[in-house]
Amino acid sequence: MAAFDVIVIGLGAMGAAAADHLARRGARVLGIERFGIAHGHGSSHGRSRAIRLAYFEDPAYVPLLRRAYENWRDLERRSGESLLSVTGTLEIGRPDGAVVAGSLASCRSYDLMHELLDRAAIRRRYLVFELPEDYVALWQPDGGYLRPEAAVAASIGLAAEAGARLHFGERVLAIAPGPGAVTVVTDTGRHEAGQVIVAAGPWLADLVPEIAPHLRPTRQVLGWFWPRDMAAFGPGRFPVFIVDDGAEGAHYGFPAFENSAVKVARHGHLDEPVGPDNARRPAGPEDVAVLRRFLTARLPLLDGEPVQTATCTYSRLPEDFFLIDRAPSDRRILVASPCSGHGFKFASVIGEILADLTLTGATPLPIAPFSWAALEARSSRGAS
Numbered sequence: 571m572a573a574f575d576v577i578v579i580g581l582g583a584m585g586a587a588a589a590d591h592l593a594r595r596g597a598r599v600l601g602i603e604r605f606g607i608a609h610g611h612g613s614s615h616g617r618s619r620a621i622r623l624a625y626f627e628d629p630a631y632v633p634l635l636r637r638a639y640e641n642w643r644d645l646e647r648r649s650g651e652s653l654l655s656v657t658g659t660l661e662i663g664r665p666d667g668a669v670v671a672g673s674l675a676s677c678r679s680y681d682l683m684h685e686l687l688d689r690a691a692i693r694r695r696y697l698v699f700e701l702p703e704d705y706v707a708l709w710q711p712d713g714g715y716l717r718p719e720a721a722v723a724a725s726i727g728l729a730a731e732a733g734a735r736l737h738f739g740e741r742v743l744a745i746a747p748g749p750g751a752v753t754v755v756t757d758t759g760r761h762e763a764g765q766v767i768v769a770a771g772p773w774l775a776d777l778v779p780e781i782a783p784h785l786r787p788t789r790q791v792l793g794w795f796w797p798r799d800m801a802a803f804g805p806g807r808f809p810v811f812i813v814d815d816g817a818e819g820a821h822y823g824f825p826a827f828e829n830s831a832v833k834v835a836r837h838g839h840l841d842e843p844v845g846p847d848n849a850r851r852p853a854g855p856e857d858v859a860v861l862r863r864f865l866t867a868r869l870p871l872l873d874g875e876p877v878q879t880a881t882c883t884y885s886r887l888p889e890d891f892f893l894i895d896r897a898p899s900d901r902r903i904l905v906a907s908p909c910s911g912h913g914f915k916f917a918s919v920i921g922e923i924l925a926d927l928t929l930t931g932a933t934p935l936p937i938a939p940f941s942w943a944a945l946e947a948r949s950s951r952g953a954s
């Protein structure tokens with residue numbers, strides 16, 4: 571018998587959550603991570619990640635989000651860490667734009683609490699936004715932010731406490747399925763398990779080559795800006811926001827919390843495809859110019875040089891959907907990672923799904939849109 575029931579490769583947001591859920595359900599788990607705990611080389615760093623219930627991307631995500639909220643609160647209880655802050659989310663744009671119209675469709679499909687604000691009402695509540703006449707906002711009270719580094723560290727700590735073996739600073743070189751077990755070959759040794767979860771984020775194609783034609787890692791830039799009026803940007807006053815300027819792109823940001831400045835980014839940034847190992851080129855003037863162009867137009871009180879910048883990687887799949895399924899080449903290999911730039915909020919439920927799939931062979935949670943077949947259908951739609 572193999573030494574482990576499941577080996578989890580990659581302990582970013584998804585792998586850490588999977589290791590936690592597996593270990594607490596009594597599985598013999600080995601987690602392997604090439605860097606350290608909650609490091610800054612992948613996709614799960616940057617102090618804040620937005621979470622919201624009404625989902626403009628597709629209402630199909632809403633049932634998973636409900637479960638994700640429950641699981642984040644459960645992780646907080648079990649770890650004693652504060653991970654999720656609810657501030658409300660303000661989604662701003664034209665009424666027929668992808669963000670406002672999409673979120674409204676989600677609210678109507680699932681009867682979610684929301685409020686539609688016209689431009690005058692937005693200005694009454696939040697004096698800081700400069701908006702065109704025809705912009706509106708959808709306010710959702712459940713929205714807020716997660717603390718990504720603390721969340722990853724909390725899952726890892728609980729997994730270890732529940733008996734998971736966790737190896738940091740060990741790089742997986744290959745996955746070799748054999749007749750009796752799957753062997754994971756690393757730079758320091760070999761490990762065997764009944765099943766393997768690959769949660770390698772932007773590096774996924776190194777280990778699961780079948781994903782290479784679909785996966786597009788892109789370089790992202792975050793900027794922190796010090797407001798001219800700090801009181802207007804604190805958590806009690808300022809929500810997590812998205813401004814959808816149509817062809818100009820969508821920008822998002824967070825309140826200033828825990829003495830930090832206000833974090834702002836452009837969703838997709840310059841959509842620059844990168845190999846995951848050069849995604850960390852530090853932000854340059856061209857990157858800062860993207861963010862400042864937005865701030866000058868929409869949030870002038872934040873316009874200035876950033877006090878800090880960071881880079882990160884989106885692992886994009888066609889139509890920015892997820893993939894959570896077994897690899898076509900071997901059913902014992904589960905792939906769960908490229909969360910297309912919006913996956914963090916789901917990590918708490920994706921961990922549960924991965925534990926369901928490996929330990930019971932099925933999950934009651936609705937993941938049909940994230941199958942390999944659905945991914946291939948989206949890829950061929952994009953190519954035609």
Ligand SMILES: Cc1cc2nc3c(=O)[nH]c(=O)nc-3n(C[C@H](O)[C@H](O)[C@H](O)COP(=O)(O)OP(=O)(O)OC[C@H]3O[C@@H](n4cnc5c(N)ncnc54)[C@H](O)[C@@H]3O)c2cc1C
Binds near residue numbers: 579615776883913
């Ligand atoms: C700038 C930015 C902003 C975002 N904003 C949001 C947001 O507001 N809300 C939201 O919900 N989502 C957001 N996302 C998306 C979200 O952060 C990601 O979907 C999520 O963090 C992906 O987690 P992951 O575990 O799949 O990948 P990662 O965190 O990259 O983890 C993969 C892990 O695998 C390890 N690994 C890779 N290869 C190997 C190997 N060969 N051997 C061993 N270990 C290996 C890596 O070191 C890494 O730790 C954002 C992403 C970025 C980049």
